[in-house]
Amino acid sequence: MNTALSWIKAYVPDLSCTDQEYTDAMTLTGTKVETFERLDKNLEKIYVGQILSIEKHPDADKLIVCQLDMGNAVEGGRLQIVTGAPNVKVGDKVPVVIDGGKVAGGHDGGPLPENGIKIKSGKLRGIESFGMMCSIEELGSSKDMYPDAPENGIYILPESAEVGADAVEALGLHDTVFEYEITSNRVDCYSVLGIAREAAVTFDQPFYAPEVVVKENEQKTADFISVEVEDQDLCTRYCARICTNIKIAPSPEWMQRRLAASGIRPINNLVDITNYVMEEYGQPMHAYDLDTIAGHKIVVKRAKDGDTFLTLDGQERTLDHDMLMINDAEKAIGIAGIMGGENSKITDDVKTVLFEAACFNGANIRKSAKRLGLRTEASGKFEKGLDAKNALDAINRACQLIQELGCGEVTQGVVDVCCELQPEREIEFRPVRINELLGTDLSAELMLSIFEKLGLGYKKEENMVVIPSFRQDLEGIADLAEEVARFYGYDKIPSTLPSGEATTGKLSFKLRIEQKAREIAEFCGFSQAMSYSFESPKVFDKLLLSQEDPARNAIVISNPLGEDFSIMRTVSLNGMLTSLATNYNRRNKDVRLYEFGNIYLAKSLPLTELPDERMQFTLGFYGDGDFFTMKGVIEEFFDVIGLKKKAVYDPKSGKNFLHPGRQANVIYDGVTVGFLGEVHPDVCDHYGIGTKAYVAVLDMPEIVARASFDRKYAGVAKFPSVSRDISMVMPKSILVGQIEEIIEQRGGKNLESYSLFDIYEGSQIKEGHKSVAYTVVFRNKERTLEEADINAAMKKILNGLEGLGIELRS
Amino acid sequence: MKDRLQQIREDALRQIGSSASLEKLNEVRVSVLGKKGELTAVLKSMKDIAAEERPKFGQMVNDARAEIEHALEEAKAKMERRIRAEQMKAEVIDVTLPARRNKVGHRHPNTIAMEEVENIFIGMGYEVVEGPEIETDYYNFEALNIPADHPAKDEQDTFYINGDFLLRTQTSGTQVHEMERGKLPIRMIAPGRVFRSDEVDATHSPSFHQIEGLVIDKHITFADLKGTLAEFAKELFGEDTKVKFRPHHFNFTEPSAEMDVSCFKCGGKGCRFCKGTGWIEILGCGLVHPNVLKMSGIDPEAYSGFAFGIGLERIALLKYEIDDMRLLYENDIRFLRQF
Structure with a gap:
């Protein structure tokens, strides 16, 4: 979420800090600032100038020579500038960067150089130019953000701009845009008001929510529209309001600037107000042209499998039964919470607008958007699960702005179809437990003061903390402990090591x-x-496994990154x-x-x-x-x-x-x-x-x-060993393992070890045979062995070997 | 007789003096002191001497023998020293010639980092346990307070086998297995492979490793969490390491935090590793959520605990300045040999 600091300050006017201080403090209370960007970066010595005269350049067809009134910005108040821009005329007020100043980018709107572009006086085809008139791109912005900027040329400031004043100020660019990483539990902070509330508590300054008072005309909303919600499981609230006598025009400069800073392109007053309230309250709204709505009736219900619908981006969408639709008396006019229909789209000659602010089931919207492959700004907000109470506040705010900004009139009342709103949650206030969890010794008063600043209530008699609807994330004492910890300061909580029973650290x-x-x-x-643990099913063929090999019964990933990563290796x-x-x-x-x-070996497939x-x-x-x-x-x-x-x-x-x-x-x-x-x-x-x-x-x-790590000392032999060599010729098919087996079986209790010392296959040995020689070692732990002991053991071994068909050599 | 003895003595000493080898010396020994040697012969002829002269003469013979033996020993020792010295001179080697090394293999950087972490926690009394890599939905999500409709369960993050079984996306499930064993207190870490549906690139891998930590006991506090992890950071990254805890959100902990450590490359001044901030995000942690304790059969009023999860690759990449995660799974020996 991106928001200009100036917009936050609209609700926390006493906020005063540097951009870095703001970043650090907000991050430490849980509203993580990813980055911030100054909008006036590399904009230096840029003032409002007014064009007094324009003459043709004597030596260049495409250049003109302008004389400008710069007020107090330059000595003598006058400046001569040569430009190739085609759109300026005498009397225009324009942003002028003077000698030694800086602009953010080139006029082509390409990537902005890190250190901007220095501007110096110089001669163009022999005529001196003491600065430069700026396009919106040179000021680091774009036509998207300043819709009134010309396609290709100098940005013309409004008539009200004061000659010689700071042009960056006049353009609303002395501001910083902060990008926040909002955690998924803080749905309320996906709105400017939510972040402003956090900023107010962080800096311990008062928070002023907008005062919403709607001036209504004589007509009754209910005479214009009726609403019926058939599938209340997917739509807990639907608010509708009507605005008449709509006059489409550009929205005011301040609104355009705030939207632009949030990355939203200003379009016209009606669209801008809708977007503005979405940012401000975090509540998406939709505006319909009432004249396109059959029967002046809204029905909210599930689509039928296979229905098709043309969304306002001109795409035909195929629907299913789990998608919620907004319908009029005859037809579908919008996919709830995702995108409106082509058939009820607002055009510039709209007369009467139906505003919708609803609360849809977040999970349903997320899944529908995914199935449709259509994720919109609105669906992104709805899928987090919005506060039903907020819908009414937001629609009233939008209507207030419609009326105040002269965009239209507002009829009396709201058509509000609302299934039962969740009662406000209450959590017992247990300061002792909070201190136990945090390892702190904080006073109950301090905790209550934090809650109060956060907008939480407290019923003293019942000792209950009352949770407002916008803080659905607060469920129990642990959540309250976090709120205390955040604003007392994670850094101020002491560092200790767990006490209690000692445990043994070990590897299994x-x-x-x-x-x-x-x-x-x-x-x-x-x-x-x-x-990797997953691989391709082609592996089995690569490894020449037979078709019947049980290793082929691999567990299959249902949504792999691709076939090459689709089975769990066996x-x-x-x-x-x-x-x-x-x-x-x-x-x-x-x-x-x-x-x-x-x-990974499945015990059965499919896996149970x-x-x-x-x-x-x-x-x-x-x-x-x-x-x-x-x-x-x-x-x-x-x-x-x-x-x-x-x-x-x-x-x-x-x-x-x-x-x-x-x-x-x-x-x-x-x-x-x-x-x-x-x-x-x-x-x-x-x-x-x-x-x-x-x-x-x-x-x-x-x-x-x-395996075992047990060891037992067996003593070091005190008596001498006796070794004997055995030399053999045998068919190649006999394995030395068979010889060793015989030596082990027949060597008796005095056999200590044996080792192969020669093996030969080749011309000196008869065809198909090999010669093998072993040394066998005998030893007794208690006494020196006698010849007879050894001879007896050797005889048994040799007999065994002969039994295998081995020929003994002397 | 006396003259003879004197003669033998002088001849022997002269011969010893002129002997050029150990063999020559030995010849002298044999010819003078041997069984058939000249001195022995003199001794044998003692019987011809008058009885009263015998002790005196015997003494003279013994003195001569001792003198010759001493001279022989001295000459031998001197000669041996000379020979050793010549040998040393002849045996000079070029010590700068290449070494003959036993070519030992190298451990994977992930394992080195993992063992470092394990050893720190073993030293603090933690048991190292493991859990299954193919998990049930219950252990990977539900028992960790991640409800059915939570976006984390989306197919874009999780590899599913079917509706009930999946490749674990976090080692946190081992917390639940350990708590269900019912043996308290718990101090455990659980290293292991986890899987997420990320395409392979320089900073992502669909398979990587985490180390889960869990402590459950009476009176465990957030302060204990801070102290334990600060200690861990100092052990792993050096005594001067500072830590910073930022509030965060995880479904299975409350309060939750992310821990940053002061950049161990620049000491906190700001460099490319810490993207100029002086801090590096290292792990997520928090007090175990009461719902998680309850689901695993532990009374959240009687017990509390903390949990943390460390991304192993992140630590390995940062510590060893590895700039591309793909290197970890290519197994190029030229890469592995550097660890």
């Missing part, structure tokens, strides 16, 4: 495990990535592969990334209960490293979070998006807790990754359920 176990995972991933060279790989591809395309070498993010949100620890890299690099990260992680049992890697993991021969499910304690593998080259192609990439995904709920 899940978050601690995640923290460990991040540390390990980073230790292993992986940097943390983040990607696999975490797309984000990772996309990020790897981004890096690959940018020629970044050896990229290792990890991510923590949920996947919350889905299973599973945190996934996703790792991916390309460049330096291979499958076993990734496997190492998983094992480091398992080690740190106490997964002490041996994880099993099952190559039959069945992931289409991974290399068929280089993938494994990670099985811990019999449960699949994740997978890893080399990305299938087809998938790499789909993502544009031109090299081998590796990924791993760990399903954190399964991991967290098995």
Whole structure:
């Protein structure tokens, strides 16, 4: 909301502060000033001059030489100015910037330069010019805001302007426009009066609301119009008044200036008054030409599905049953609260005007405007939910202005169809509770004085604060506490720390495990990535998922930003592969990334209960490293979070998006807790990754359920260990995992560790075979092992290996 | 015999003096003091000496032995020092050659900022909890005193799955989950992902992070809210940070405020980060609305509390001077490596 300070001062005349002081003070009491702009910025040394004579320039066809009377503005009172402007004539009073002055912009009305344009005396085609006559654009405004300005030329001031006076003053430009951010609860502050009331309390100055007295003529409003509201749920009040003998003319200068400062283009007295009252009271109004209204009757009711209606912007609109319409005896004449109809539009030869000020259901207006794709100034106000009482005040104010500004006559009375108005709310005044909430020790008197300035009543006997209808946001003691806090000053409330029972600060176990995972991933060279939770359904094809893959049962967003963001991810790989591809395309070498993010698995579709949100620890890299690099990260992680049992890697993991021969499910304690593998080259192609990439995904709920930070010291061995090597030749199809399984199962209680120290496939070994060598280490905690112990254990192991079809080498 | 001993002594000392290596010294040791050495031979021939002379002569042999041993040790030590010195000289390296680094990965700036915030509140006794990202209308809106027709529920702001389920637009729903657990007092923060229907640009993302805070206890005041958040701001942005509370409106708090901190880039003088105002808006907060307490089964007369919500990306962008929000979700390693 934009409003000129001069308009605020019309109701708070004693307000005196700098623009910055006003900004700071209003912001601290809750009416946030976003920015302010001085209208006289870069306007310097501009005075009213009167043209005494005009002569042709001797050397230029398009230039003229003017002599001006500048009064006291310049020494000697006379000034010669050369101009190319076509519209000036002798006797005109014009704004003149003199030597050393400044104007805000160029005559083309383009963007205003930050520091304005300096004006100096100079010669034009050999004739001296001691200043410049200004167009409205040069004064930083536009023809929109000054409708009387010529299309292209010097702005002509009214005859009443005083020669030699400050022209900026004469133009009403010594003013500042403030832009406010009004919070949605303060419907009353979407009006100049509302902001003025806040300003008055903020600066502790009296507030003077306009005195509304309507001088009516002899005719009766009820003889002109009748009103019937059929759908009272959508229209709680409908006020109608009639103005006769309308004389369309420009509105007065002060009204034009105030509207222009608010960003509203002045048009004529009737339109301007309607807009003025909308700004002043926050109540939109509509004016109809009474002669176009059949039966002189207004009926407010819902439209029928499929009805069409031509709005006054010339567009045909299709309506539905939830849209409220204003009708006359025969036809629709306006969409309630949004826009009037072409068929009842005011023209310049209107004789009699029907004013409408109503209170429509805000939510309904918002939804209707949205469905129509037609959001207007009026609908924007109505959708906030207006005060029904305000409608009557506003329509009376408009009629007062019609009469006072000579725009027409006002008939007697208001046709006011009003379903029951809400009674005024009352809240018990509990100063102790307010102090308890705020942590203050303020007196009841101080609180009551704040309420009084805000326009709240107080019934002493009942100890009740009476809430006026325009403050529908005040519902209970907490709201009253805020009013006290705002005007006592948030900054004056003390700063303390909560007392009371001590609590333990901590991360949840899940978050601690995640923290460990991040540390390990980073230790292993992986940097943390983040990607969106929603993605494209095309992801499934990119990842080669089969049509039956349950991962395709994704939760769909009904109003996504686009197809690419339309489903909630069920696999975490797309984000990772996309990020790897981004890096690959940018020629970044050896990229290792990890991510923590949920996947969303619906328990049923369509969704009837919350889905299973599973945190996934996703790792991916390309460049330096291979499958076993990734496997190492998983094992480091398992080690740190106490997964002490041996994880099993099952190559039959069945992931289409991974290399068929280089993938494994990670099985811990019999449960699949994740997978890893080399990305299938087809998938790499789909993502544009031109090299081998590796990924791993760990399903954190399964991991967290098995993790532990418990540690137990197992002693440091005192007795020596004995190691034996086993050298084997076996078919390639046997996995070393099978060998390790046998060593573990058969190694006995003295088995301490084992490690692979050589693996070879090649010409020295027979076709389809590989040679593998292990070192097995035995140790006993209580004694030195004897040869016999070791031989017995080794024999069991070797027998087992032979049973697998493994050939032992000496 | 005496002369022989004298001879051996002098020869040994001379040889020690002229030995050029440790090996040579060892040879001298063996040839003089060894089992078959000359001095040992002299000792063996003691039996040929008169009994009364023996102690005196024995003493002389021992003295000679001690003298030779001492000379040997000294020469050895000297030689070892020399050799060490030569080795040091030979082993000089160019210390400006590049380092061999263990290539550790880097944490996402969002997480770094989040952990900083978490640690501050953990230190103040807050528990870190989480809530679901796909939420019901009830927890995201209704239980937070946002009525059915409220514009915040508009499709232009909220991603809906269907009428009942949506992507949470704020972490505030975790307040309700926590209050419903019924365990008082509460001091919690809840970091997490939230979603709003904003097109991606330099300052907007349809997915971002918030950190929700909630304290519920007896006698919690607006002054406590101010004190707690001022402390937080000092911890996060530095001891000299000032805070300013401005009245604002949120449906689920009353009174409500927005908190600005004095610009941590310019100290409040005004710069491009604070748009010349000297202040940076950092969070929204307020006393928990009595309706919210009631709906979650807490008596607003017996208990009160405060809540706050921090935009994580906002803090990360400001703190690390990141000028485009899109960088946070591109995962370019050259970006991530800077944190």
